[in-house]
Structure formats: C-alpha cells, structure tokens
Amino acid sequence: MAISYLTNENIDIKKWDKCIKKAFNGTIYAYSWYLNIVSKGWGALIEGDYEKVMPLPQTRIAGIDILTQPKLTGHLGVFSTTTITEAVLRAFFDEIPPYFRYTKIKLNKHNQMQNTTSHQNPLVSLDFDLIKPYLKVKESYPEPLQILLDAASSLKMNVVPQISAEKITELKKKHFAFQSNAATEELLAMQLLVTTATNNKVGQLCGVVGPDDKVYALGFLCGRIKKPRWFFISHNTRNWSL
Template sequence: MKSIQHLTRNQVDTTKWDQCVQAAPNGLIYAYAFYLDHMAAHWDALVLGDYEAVMPLPWKKKWGIKYLYWVPFTQQMGVFSVKEPAALLVPHFLQAMQGHFKYGEVFLNYDNTGVASAAVHTNFILPLQADYAVIRKGYKTDFIKKNLDKINTSSLYYEPVPEPATALQAYRQAYQDKIGVIKPAEYQQFEQLALVAQQQGWLLLRGVKGKDGHWLATALLLRKNNRLHLLLSTTLPEGRKVFANHFLIDQLIREFAGSGIIFDFEGSDIPGIAHFYKGFGSVNQPYFVYRFNALPWWIAFLLSKQTNN
C-alpha cells in the first residue's frame, strides 16, 4: 500500500483534493475544501498516494494540545476513496491519524464501516429515482399520509426562501435553546458558506408560508455529488398547528422525484425526529463516530471538560 502523508492546510493541493472527493463513490459536500475552510477552526489532511484517498482532520488546540473535534453543521467526514473501498483503508488512516493526534473524535462517513469501537448513529436517506406517485405510496399510511390528508393545501404555499439569512434566523428562533452548542460566530460562518454555495448553484432554499405571508417552515439544503442534504429544517410554532413540516418535506420530494438524487434527511438519533423521517419511506444509512484518547487520564479529563463547554 502507498504511504499516507500528513499535510497541513497550506500544503494541500485543493484542486486534487476536491477532485478526489468529487470522484469518490462516498464523496460528501462536507469534505470539500471550501466547506472545511468555512466551518473548521483549523484542518490538516491525510492523503494516500497522489490524492487517491483523503481524510480531513479538523482540529482545535487547548493547552498546546491539538485535538480533533466535531465541526458545526457537519455530519460526516472520514475517509473518501476513489479506487479502493474506503472501508478497507479506514484502519490505515486511523493509525496514521493517531501518529499526529492523541485525543478527539472523528465523524466517519456511511462507507467507513468495520470500526468495531465506533459508535453508530442514525441517518435517513430517500432515493428519488421513481416518480412522485410511486414514492408517495411508500409513505407510512398510519402517520405521514394521515397528517398530509389533514392539511388544507389552499392555505399553505410552498415557495423559495429569498436568502440563507431567513432560514438561519428561523432556525435560531425555533431551536437556539436546544442547540446552544453552536456559537453565534459559527452561524455567521455557515451563512457565508451558504452564500458561496448559492453562487455555485449548490444551495436550495425552500419554505412554506401561510395566507398572511408569514413563514411557517423553512429548509436550507445543499446539493452536491447527487445528494440533497437537508442541513436546516425549521418548523415555527404556528407551522406545527397546520403540519407545515409535513407539507414542506412532501413538496421537496415532489419537486425532486424522478431526478435520481438521494434526499439526505441528516439524521436523526432523536426518536421523534427519526419517526417523522421514517414516515416518508426513508431508510437508515448509518454513520460512525470514533473516539480515541492516548493522553494521560488527568489531562484527558480536563481537556474533555473544556472542549465540551
């Protein structure tokens, strides 16, 4: 096997890096250089050969110790490979990684299977090869179809959201108390990322309005590598009363049915949300989180207290 190089950010050939992610069967938008540059505090890289496989290493530093961490608005990273199956390469990349980092957590993607000590997390996807009528038949009759039948479609309007800030403001308004781990600066970084994605034609903004013209639900999605990622989905209090979230997802599916892309719900391990996503006939495509610690116990304890704050 060819050697795996450790590179700092300024040593990465971003053209070759992005070409690898683009060509990899498991390529995901989070691994592109522009995404990492916007959202990661810092990132290094592991590269196999001439960018035949890559692994981003997002890191922070505390007390002079560099550690790997979860990047906001980023579900999966790990190993992305063009030629060899990624799962076969993961052990080698993890070994190389631990030559440079002694502590942290790595969010491995759905194709990075076989790491026995990794925690398994839920992510639902829905392939949109078939037309809408066929996909609709796969909805769970006792849940989604029943609630969709209750909707007065003449009083709900599915339309584009004008700018990322609108979707982000709705998300923060509805969920800030529940997702306090995301800092104001990280929302600003994500908005800038969304604006770049919009210029590239990768951003999709959709929402549901009521008769009064107020938003009842919004969605911010990124489309790349034949995958439509539902990064932000928000239902405002008035929208809950009229099943605006059901209507929004159903209309997104209707819009992209027959396109052949994969609708990625981006989760969830939360039972209520998982039940909702499963109701649309989606299937679980799990991803994995690998945590490691080769530091003295007392340093690791103090570091974990700091990094979780």
C-alpha cells in the same frame, strides 16, 4: 502507497476538490470550501497524489487536541475513486498523529470498520433512499407521522425557492431572543454556507410561506445533483437538522 498527514496550509486545494468530485462516495461536506466554513484549520490524511483523502476536523479543548465532527456536517471519513476496504480504512486511522488524543468522526456508509481503539469512536452515517415515488415512501412512515403530514398539507403553505440567506438570521432571532455565543457562531456559519453554496450554484434556500406571506420554515438543499443533502431549518427548534 504512503499516507501522509498535512496541515491546512500544505493541502493542495485544487487536487483535494478534484478527488472529492471524482470519488464514488464524494459529498458536499468534504469539499474544501465547506470544510473551511465548519472547521477552520482542518488537516488531512492523503494517500499518494490525492488518490484517497480523509479530512481531519480538529479542535482543542482544555489544552487537548482532538478530532471531532463539526457542526452542520453529516458525514466525513475516507473518500476515494476505488473501493475502500476495512484494511484501507484502518491504515488511515493508524496514520492519525498521536497528539490527537481522541477521535469521534461520523463516517460515510462506505467506511466500515470494526474493533476500534478506546480513543477512536467513529460514527456511521446513513442515507435515505428517495428513488421510490413520494407516496410509496410516505407509506413506510409511522402512522402518527402520516397524520401530521396530512394535517400539514391542509394548511395551504407554499414552497418558495431562492430565499435570501438573511432570512435564516431573521427567522431564528424572531423566535429565540437569547442566543449563546455557540449558537450565534453556528447561525453565521449556516448563513455563510447558504451564501457560498448559492454563489457556487450547488445549493438553494427555499422557504415555507403561509397564506399570510410569513416564512414559517426554511429548507436548504445542497450538493451534487445525484446526491443532494437537505438541511431543515424550522422556527420551532434551536438546532439545525441534516
């Protein structure tokens, strides 16, 4: 089937979200509401009647249109209910409009492609398997990390669910007086993601609370039940971790 490029206003959001929901490699990052927050004006490549889709997070730098991985987004690429071969993936990349001079998008693990062109630089995202019991998973960690985990468990911290999104801003501003425009925008985007996901019942913000009732870290779990995504927000880093 033919692959078409659509600008944001021409995308059928209902069909788009239905495709992402049914896709074997669907992810929270590819839903329309999520993309609307992290990549305003995103476009898309669509095969047939939304059987396969590929979000195109676009931006302009120094007058040049490029496709680049949005902040707060783990992986994107092609999403489908059927197997995605390298030929399919290459067909999608070949349909990227030529006025996008550079492409650097993190692909999901079901998107495997070799020998890309010089202006296309796809990145690969990996998943962490948590099927094993926690103690078995912990055994595979490096010894220094295990020591840190044991030390952390002795601090008598508690994980408290259903923390309000406003705590994100409060925690960051408390520990970092200076906020660049980019950092402030990212902070607001994270807060909006938490609020939207919570309202849609697909996410929950948890807090790590000490014996003094202070919140020392926040964790945001978001996504489908069988494949959630974890955002860690701590007081000792400027960056959000996925």
